[in-house]
Amino acid sequence: MEEVLHRTIKSFVLRSGRITKLQQHALDNYAQLYCIPYEAEKKLDFVQVFHNTKQTVVEIGFGDGEATHQMAERNPDINYLALEVYPPGVGALLDVVHTRQLPNVRIVQYDASEVVQNMLADSSVSGFHIFFPDPWQKKRHNKRRLINPAFTALLADKLKTGGYIYCATDWEDYALQMQDVLRGEARISSPFSGFAEKPNDIVPWRPQTKFERKGVSAGRRIFESYFVKTC
Numbered sequence: 001m002e003e004v005l006h007r008t009i010k011s012f013v014l015r016s017g018r019i020t021k022l023q024q025h026a027l028d029n030y031a032q033l034y035c036i037p038y039e040a041e042k043k044l045d046f047v048q049v050f051h052n053t054k055q056t057v058v059e060i061g062f063g064d065g066e067a068t069h070q071m072a073e074r075n076p077d078i079n080y081l082a083l084e085v086y087p088p089g090v091g092a093l094l095d096v097v098h099t100r101q102l103p104n105v106r107i108v109q110y111d112a113s114e115v116v117q118n119m120l121a122d123s124s125v126s127g128f129h130i131f132f133p134d135p136w137q138k139k140r141h142n143k144r145r146l147i148n149p150a151f152t153a154l155l156a157d158k159l160k161t162g163g164y165i166y167c168a169t170d171w172e173d174y175a176l177q178m179q180d181v182l183r184g185e186a187r188i189s190s191p192f193s194g195f196a197e198k199p200n201d202i203v204p205w206r207p208q209t210k211f212e213r214k215g216v217s218a219g220r221r222i223f224e225s226y227f228v229k230t231c
């Protein structure tokens with residue numbers, strides 16, 4: 001069963017997908033430890049949230065969180081604020097964060113558009129990770145795509161100078177749209193003339209994600225876009 005949220009145009013469909021016992025157990029027992037409730041009126045203070053002054057990277061739409069926890073484990077000096085609406089995914093990440101005792105991950109289970117707008121202070125974020133956002137391939141659904149000019153401007157507001165936006169997709173026409181939209185935002189620019197080419201020392205390490213694996217096994221190319229806030 002699928003429920004489409006119609007309040008405004010959403011970038012997701014809230015699926016009531018199958019939840020495993022392990023994921024449900026994690027949601028029931030660990031959410032109060034690692035999840036931050038959505039509050040429209042309150043900007044997050046990362047020092048209070050993570051109990052340190054390290055840089056904070058925000059991941060939007062982490063899916064099952066496989067890349068999130070691997071990055072968090074590899075980079076203990078970076079805080080990760082992970083945003084997702086899909087309960088099984090939140091449960092999966094909570095389970096790993098708790099089992100491996102990862103102190104540098106916190107989760108908000110809510111629409112990332114609203115979290116970014118209402119809970120993040122301007123010039124507070126060191127990076128945004130948007131890995132394989134829902135492609136909304138059909139023309140009539142393109143308007144649901146997360147990367148659009150208004151949302152990109154919002155991301156630029158929230159980034160510190162020197163902070164970055166790192167997007168990846170396996171859908172070529174969305175990748176081209178991302179490049180157009182990101183290049184249209186005056187406050188960010190890319191060290192690459194087009195898509196980011198690997199290997200390089202500029203783009204932060206990312207493990208292969210679940211959706212990336214699906215794209216690769218279907219024979220699709222991966223397109224990476226990397227932009228830095230310059231002013």
Ligand SMILES: C[S@@+](CC[C@H](N)C(=O)[O-])C[C@H]1O[C@@H](n2cnc3c(N)ncnc32)[C@H](O)[C@@H]1O
Pocket residue numbers: 011012060061062063064083084085086089110111112113131132133134135146209210211212
């Ligand atoms: C195609 S999946 C990719 C998941 C993961 N990043 C990966 O690469 O495996 C996109 C995810 O983004 C989430 N998502 C889409 N729009 C969102 C929003 N506005 N706020 C939070 N999560 C969102 C969906 O629930 C879904 O899990």
